[in-house]
Amino acid sequence: MTADRRHRLLLVEDDTKLSDLLGRLFTAEGYDVTVARDGHTGLHQALTSQFDVMVIDRGLPAIEGVDLIRKLRSRGVTTPMLVLTARGTTDDRVEGLDAGAEDYVVKPFEIDELLARLRALLRRHTDTSTRLDLGERYLDVTSRRVAGGTAAPIELSGRECELLHLFAAHRTQVFTRDELRRLVFQDADSPGAVDTYVYYLRRKLGRDIIRTVHGLGYQMGSA
Structure with a gap:
């Protein structure tokens, strides 16, 4: 391979x-x-x-x-x-x-x-x-950018891109914090890494990009 x-x-x-x-x-x-x-x-x-x-x-x-x-x-x-x-x-x-x-x-x-x-x-x-649909916009995994629509492209960090890619590839799935830590943040020292990076994505892309499912975790929202 x-x-x-x-x-x-x-x-x-x-x-x-x-x-x-x-x-x-x-x-x-x-x-x-x-x-x-x-x-x-x-x-x-x-x-x-x-x-x-x-x-x-x-x-x-x-x-x-x-x-x-x-x-x-x-x-x-x-x-x-x-x-x-x-x-x-x-x-x-x-x-x-x-x-x-x-x-x-x-x-x-x-x-x-x-x-x-x-x-x-x-x-x-x-x-x-390499491009995942986010609604009006899309995630370009290769360039680590969210583009499309009327707004200018938005740069993501590697970890932000990885997290958003997971949500975008499984749009209807609700992920618990433990699942997200295991899938994306295995090497993170802080137990709050998931919430921190959800906050970063919301700050860059809008609060609706990631939806909080109370008592369960997080799910892909709308972009």
């Missing part, structure tokens, strides 16, 4: 032998792999951690694979998803793609093709994910 960092991959597969095999394969290809062996665990992982790509089986316990994809899309998760399944009829493929998956690979599969499809997903996603 030629990326500057290891891409984070979530593998949701209940077959222990296959998930172990794929986990080793993806790790050898340079991915940072997290494995979930049922749909409920996959849902939790996908909503509480950031991933660059997901590989999801269809026949999962707890939450079926296509239902899992629908739940994630309905909650604003935009991570590219590939369905890996033995169910390969045209209707099955259409159902998976309509649920929100970007690709659909049928078992048995060729390893080289699977890896190539993952690389293609990441390329397509990377090409479009």
Whole structure:
């Protein structure tokens, strides 16, 4: 893998032998792999951690694979998803793609093709994910600027950009302070870092950019 960092991959597969095999394969290809062996665990992982790509089986316990994809899309998760399944009829493929998956690979599969499809997903996603919609404005991750609308572009610090990127990529999700500390502020000395950086974003972009959900945490607001 030629990326500057290891891409984070979530593998949701209940077959222990296959998930172990794929986990080793993806790790050898340079991915940072997290494995979930049922749909409920996959849902939790996908909503509480950031991933660059997901590989999801269809026949999962707890939450079926296509239902899992629908739940994630309905909650604003935009991570590219590939369905890996033995169910390969045209209707099955259409159902998976309509649920929100970007690709659909049928078992048995060729390893080289699977890896190539993952690389293609990441390329397509990377090409479009450097700009995230904020309503009237957008976040340009590469330049760390909020631009668009009638106002002049606004520069963000690296940590401000990372925090806003997380909210913008998961627009409907409510993040607790503990989740935000774990996802963005792992190295922060101050337990108040989350509130401090929410304040910084509001000061630069307007109070409505981040919404306080009382008793729960923070959620993407409007820009």
